[in-house]
Amino acid sequence: MKMLLKYKYSIVWIIIMIGLYFFNNNLGHKAYRITVSNIKEMLLFLPAIFILVGLLDVWVPKETIIKLMGEQSGIKGFVIVLLLATVAAGPLYVAFPIATMLLKKGARLAHILFFLGAWTSTKLPIALYEIASLGLKFTLLHIAISIPAFLLIAFIIEKIVPKDSLNMIHEK
Amino acid sequence: MNNPILYLIILILLTVSFIKDRAKTKKALLKAWKSFTNILPEVLSIMIFVGILLAILSPETISQLIGTQSGLLGVITALLVGSITLIPSFITFPLAATLLKAGAGYAQVAAFVSTLMSVGLITLPVEIKYFNKRTAILRNGFSFIVAILFTIVVWQVMN
Known part of the structure; x- marks a missing residue:
C-alpha cells in the first residue's frame, strides 16, 4: 500500500x-x-x-570539498565547478544529486548554483552536438551569454536563499 | 561521455574502492540505492507524462508551431514549449536542425533549445525535493530570463 x-x-x-x-x-x-x-x-x-x-x-573528505569549492575558494572554485560541469553528461536532473552531495560536504551555494547553470550550457558532449547541428556561431553565443549570466544569477540566488533552508536530500 | 565509458569508469572505481575498503564501498552502494529509490517515483511519473506530451506534441506539430514565418509568436511559443517539455539532447539537436531546415528562424530555435536545456517545469517537483521551493523557482525563473536574453541576441545577430 x-x-x-x-x-x-x-x-x-x-x-x-x-x-x-x-x-x-x-x-x-x-x-x-x-x-x-x-x-x-x-x-x-x-x-x-x-x-x-x-x-x-x-x-572524498569534507575538507577537500571545502578547499575546492567552499566559502574561501573564490574564483578558483568557480573555475573548478565550470570544468566539472563541462565534462559532465546527462540531463539536468542528473546534476541535482551531485549538487546536493557537494553542498552537504561544504561547497558554497553560489558555486553549486553556477555549476547547475554551466551544466545547462557548457557540457562538452552537448556543446559538440550543438555545434554540429546549429553551427559554431550559435553555440559560442549560447555559451558566451549563459556563463556570465548564470554567474550573476548564482550570486543573486545565494543572497536571497539561506543555505541552511535547503532540503539537500539525497539519501533519506 | 556515453554509457559504456561511464560504466567502465564506475566499474574501475568500484573495484578500487572495494579493494581498499569493503565497508566503505558497501556504504556507498547503499547510499546510491537509497538515493535512487528515493527519487524514482518522481522521475518515473515525469517520464510517463513526457511520453504522453511528446506523443501529442510531435516534431511535426512543433515545427508547425515554430516553423516558417512564425515571427514573435513563434519565439514565444518556442520559449513556452521549451520550458515545459523535457527532451533528451540526442533528440533536441536533430529536431532543432530539422526546424531550421523547415524554415524556422535561428531566434525560434534559440528560444526552444535554451529553455529546453535550462528551464524544466516538468522536473520542478524533483528540483524542489532536492533543494527547496524558493531556490527551484528562482533558478527556473532566472534561467528563463537568460533564455530570452539569448534569443534576443541571436535574433539581432543571426537572423
Missing part, C-alpha cells in the same frame, strides 16, 4: 495513457513507445550517477 502511494502519480499517468490509447490507438501507442525509450535512457544513466555520487560521498 505504501508502495502504491509512493507511485500514485505514475499510476495516474499510466491510466491516462491507457485512456489515450482507447481514444486514439496511434497516439497511445506512440506515448507508450516514447515513455519506454525515455525510461531506458534514464535507467542507463541514473544508477551510474548515483553510484558515482555514493563513492565520492564516502571517499
Whole structure:
C-alpha cells in the first residue's frame, strides 16, 4: 500500500495513457513507445550517477570539498565547478544529486548554483552536438551569454536563499 | 561521455574502492540505492507524462508551431514549449536542425533549445525535493530570463 502511494502519480499517468490509447490507438501507442525509450535512457544513466555520487560521498573528505569549492575558494572554485560541469553528461536532473552531495560536504551555494547553470550550457558532449547541428556561431553565443549570466544569477540566488533552508536530500 | 565509458569508469572505481575498503564501498552502494529509490517515483511519473506530451506534441506539430514565418509568436511559443517539455539532447539537436531546415528562424530555435536545456517545469517537483521551493523557482525563473536574453541576441545577430 505504501508502495502504491509512493507511485500514485505514475499510476495516474499510466491510466491516462491507457485512456489515450482507447481514444486514439496511434497516439497511445506512440506515448507508450516514447515513455519506454525515455525510461531506458534514464535507467542507463541514473544508477551510474548515483553510484558515482555514493563513492565520492564516502571517499572524498569534507575538507577537500571545502578547499575546492567552499566559502574561501573564490574564483578558483568557480573555475573548478565550470570544468566539472563541462565534462559532465546527462540531463539536468542528473546534476541535482551531485549538487546536493557537494553542498552537504561544504561547497558554497553560489558555486553549486553556477555549476547547475554551466551544466545547462557548457557540457562538452552537448556543446559538440550543438555545434554540429546549429553551427559554431550559435553555440559560442549560447555559451558566451549563459556563463556570465548564470554567474550573476548564482550570486543573486545565494543572497536571497539561506543555505541552511535547503532540503539537500539525497539519501533519506 | 556515453554509457559504456561511464560504466567502465564506475566499474574501475568500484573495484578500487572495494579493494581498499569493503565497508566503505558497501556504504556507498547503499547510499546510491537509497538515493535512487528515493527519487524514482518522481522521475518515473515525469517520464510517463513526457511520453504522453511528446506523443501529442510531435516534431511535426512543433515545427508547425515554430516553423516558417512564425515571427514573435513563434519565439514565444518556442520559449513556452521549451520550458515545459523535457527532451533528451540526442533528440533536441536533430529536431532543432530539422526546424531550421523547415524554415524556422535561428531566434525560434534559440528560444526552444535554451529553455529546453535550462528551464524544466516538468522536473520542478524533483528540483524542489532536492533543494527547496524558493531556490527551484528562482533558478527556473532566472534561467528563463537568460533564455530570452539569448534569443534576443541571436535574433539581432543571426537572423
